[in-house]
Amino acid sequence: MQHIIFDLDGTISNPETGILNGYKYTFPTLDLPVPDDATLRTLIGPPLRIVFEKMYQQTPAKANEAIETYRVYYNKLGGAFENELYNEMYDLLHTLFHQQRKLHIATHKGAMSHEILKHFGIRDYFTQLQHYNEEKNIITKEKMIELILEKESISNLQKTVMIGDRHSDIEAAKYTGIKSIGVTYGFGSQKEIEDSKPDFIANNVAELHKILHQN
Numbered sequence: 001m002q003h004i005i006f007d008l009d010g011t012i013s014n015p016e017t018g019i020l021n022g023y024k025y026t027f028p029t030l031d032l033p034v035p036d037d038a039t040l041r042t043l044i045g046p047p048l049r050i051v052f053e054k055m056y057q058q059t060p061a062k063a064n065e066a067i068e069t070y071r072v073y074y075n076k077l078g079g080a081f082e083n084e085l086y087n088e089m090y091d092l093l094h095t096l097f098h099q100q101r102k103l104h105i106a107t108h109k110g111a112m113s114h115e116i117l118k119h120f121g122i123r124d125y126f127t128q129l130q131h132y133n134e135e136k137n138i139i140t141k142e143k144m145i146e147l148i149l150e151k152e153s154i155s156n157l158q159k160t161v162m163i164g165d166r167h168s169d170i171e172a173a174k175y176t177g178i179k180s181i182g183v184t185y186g187f188g189s190q191k192e193i194e195d196s197k198p199d200f201i202a203n204n205v206a207e208l209h210k211i212l213h214q215n
Helices: 016-030 035-039 048-055 061-077 090-096 112-119 143-151 169-175 190-196 204-215
Strands: 004-007 101-108 126-131 160-164 179-183 201-202
Touching: 004 143, 016 035, 016 061, 035 061, 048 061, 090 101, 090 204, 101 112, 101 143, 126 143, 126 169, 143 160, 160 169, 169 179, 169 190, 179 190, 179 204, 201 204
Parallel strands: 004 101, 004 160, 101 126, 160 179, 179 201
Antiparallel strands: none
């Protein structure tokens, strides 16, 4: 694979502590009981607007308030950095970069994704970073991948792959005609990944490294 597109949360890093704390900071402002940790983990991945409007039936105005409250914790109070790279991920990115592979990011996380990558010392490994941006109508993984393909003038889709831990990553890869690798060490269940039928499945970073080395 020459162009490798990574999801961020649940694929490159484990942001569970910061995201769960962000939700725990936010839910009381909605006059809703704070869900248990197992439920909160299922909210890692979808855009915040989907979580608050679709999953918790908040009005657009209340969802906006919730998003702003969440971002106070996540962006200003340190939640973004309650986060850690998965074991062996740094070595994988370092190796791929020095093999002259082109690495990119497509994430439902917002602009803080830049700061998170810099925090881990890996921002320079990535050429394109496409993140969630309502103002520019970049709100789906499909749109993010399309922008990467366009900006990098990628024509060989069979040498391009999307790597992610949720069905939305695999579905976006299929929609745009590129290959896909589902990882089961993130926040999507084994069943979710298997049912989405990616081209490859990696159960840990070592397996991901092997798949990318062989393809």
